[in-house]
Amino acid sequence: MILKKKDLFLIAFFLCLAAVLLLCFNKNAGTGIAVVERNGTELYRFDLGKQKGTQVIDLGGEYHVKLLVEPGAISFQHSDCHDQICVRTGKLSKPGQAAVCLPAKISVRITEGQKTIDAFTG
Amino acid sequence: MNHTTNLNLSPRTRSIAFNGLLTALALVLSAIELTLPPLPLLPPGAKLGLSNIVTMYATGAVGLGPALCIALIKGLFAGVTRGFTAMLMSLSGGLLSTLVMWLLLRVNGSPFGLIGLGVAGALSHNAAQLFVAFLLTTPAVLYYLPWLILFGVLSGIVTGLVLRVMMPLLNKFTID
Numbered sequence: 001m002i003l004k005k006k007d008l009f010l011i012a013f014f015l016c017l018a019a020v021l022l023l024c025f026n027k028n029a030g031t032g033i034a035v036v037e038r039n040g041t042e043l044y045r046f047d048l049g050k051q052k053g054t055q056v057i058d059l060g061g062e063y064h065v066k067l068l069v070e071p072g073a074i075s076f077q078h079s080d081c082h083d084q085i086c087v088r089t090g091k092l093s094k095p096g097q098a099a100v101c102l103p104a105k106i107s108v109r110i111t112e113g114q115k116t117i118d119a120f121t122g
Numbered sequence: 123m124n125h126t127t128n129l130n131l132s133p134r135t136r137s138i139a140f141n142g143l144l145t146a147l148a149l150v151l152s153a154i155e156l157t158l159p160p161l162p163l164l165p166p167g168a169k170l171g172l173s174n175i176v177t178m179y180a181t182g183a184v185g186l187g188p189a190l191c192i193a194l195i196k197g198l199f200a201g202v203t204r205g206f207t208a209m210l211m212s213l214s215g216g217l218l219s220t221l222v223m224w225l226l227l228r229v230n231g232s233p234f235g236l237i238g239l240g241v242a243g244a245l246s247h248n249a250a251q252l253f254v255a256f257l258l259t260t261p262a263v264l265y266y267l268p269w270l271i272l273f274g275v276l277s278g279i280v281t282g283l284v285l286r287v288m289m290p291l292l293n294k295f296t297i298d
Contacts, residue, residue, distance in 0.1 A: 002286050007238030014245060014275050021268035037260050082204065098265045100255070102207050107260045 025096040032095035032110040034074040036067065039105045048072050048093065048110070063104040074108055076101060141180075141188045148176035148196050152212075156204075170277050171244055175285050177220050178243055179292055186224045193220050207258065211251045218250035219243040236286050241278030248274040 036044040036057070044057060046069050056077060057067040065086075068077040073093040076086040079101050086101035098109035131139070151173040158170075173196060180189035193216030201209030223243045226234055234242065248270040255263045 002236045002282065004233065004235040004238060006233045007235050007241070010234065010238050010241055011275055011279070014241070014271050018268040018271040018275075021271070025265060025268065040260050096265055098263065100259050100263050102255060102259065103205070105259055107263070109260070109265065 032112055034069070034092065034108055034110050037107050037109075046074060048074060059104075059106060061104055061106075063101065065101060065104050065106050067108065074110070075099070076108070079104060137184075137188075141184065141191065144176050144180050144184070144188070145192050145195050148173040148192050149199050151176065152196060152200070153203075170280060171247060172281075172284075174216075174219060174240075174243055174247060175281050175288065177216060178223055178240060178281060178285055179288070181220055181223045182227055182239075183292070186220070189220045189224065190217060193217050210254050210258070214250040214254045215247035219247035222246040235282070237279055237282035240280075240282030240285065241275050244274040244278035244281060245271065 032048055034044075034046040034048055035042060036046075036059075038059070038061075043059070044067075048069075049072065051069055051071045053071070055069045057069060059065040059067065063080040064078065065076065065080075066078040068075050070091075073091040075091040076089065076099055079086050081101055081103040083103075086099050086104075086106070089099035092099055092108060092110050095110050095112040098107060100107045155169055155172050177189050177193050177196075180192050194213070196216055197209050197213030200212035220243075223239055223246075226232070226239060226242055252263060252266060252270055255266075
């Protein structure tokens with residue numbers, strides 16, 4: 001038997017789960033704080049909302065990883081790693097997004113940062 | 123086996139040869155997969171998991187032991203060709219998905235068809251890899267979870283369909 005009723009339930013359940021998780025992760029679109037970590041240790045922190053102009057961060061190391069920080073976005077510009085997964089991830093701009101270079105053990109993720117107050121009401 | 127070959131092999135020899143063939147098939151499929159260009163719609167790092175077709179077939183048709191051996195050799199092959207991280211990723215995914223598919227096949231009345239089995243295998247494969255990536259790097263990788271679930275489901279369906287096509291061909295080699 002190639003397709004049973006429970007197969008469809010299984011597929012439907014996991015597609016729903018993926019959709020719910022995606023919605024949760026994309027809820028807070030906008031700017032955030034980019035956190036750069038190597039091996040779990042924080043190296044840099046950029047407030048993407050306040051970033052003026054582009055900046056290339058050379059992390060060096062075995063894979064010569066370079067990050068590109070722009071207003072509102074951050075991305076892996078270069079890595080010598082074999083798979084190039086980190087570079088192909090592209091620009092990160094929303095809280096919850098992340099890019100990882102597994103061989104170099106470098107991760108970039110965007111957190112929400114401090115919640116700012118929009119306005120006071122009297 | 124084709125009996126006109128007059129080879130009079132013992133069942134043990136046949137089984138070793140057959141498992142060797144399956145292992146070679148798994149290695150060839152993972153090598154072919156590496157040469158495919160990254161599909162634009164897939165998230166970075168997502169692969170079809172073609173060689174899982176072989177472990178899935180081995181789990182059902184030969185048994186848990188040989189299937190785990192194939193997953194193990196596939197992992198070592200990844201280690202030799204693509205480095206230590208790739209080996210850990212391949213081993214964790216391969217061994218867990220083999221175990222999960224074996225358990226599902228043993229459940230009374232086997233609730234899932236080939237597609238459900240493929241999806242369960244692909245999802246457990248991705249889950250194990252994500253967990254290893256989580257241990258190796260930071261919790262940040264968990265943000266891949268929805269995409270890994272989505273493409274796990276898709277590649278599982280493909281795996282199930284391809285196995286359906288391959289099954290009659292592979293069954294020609296069944297050891298009696």
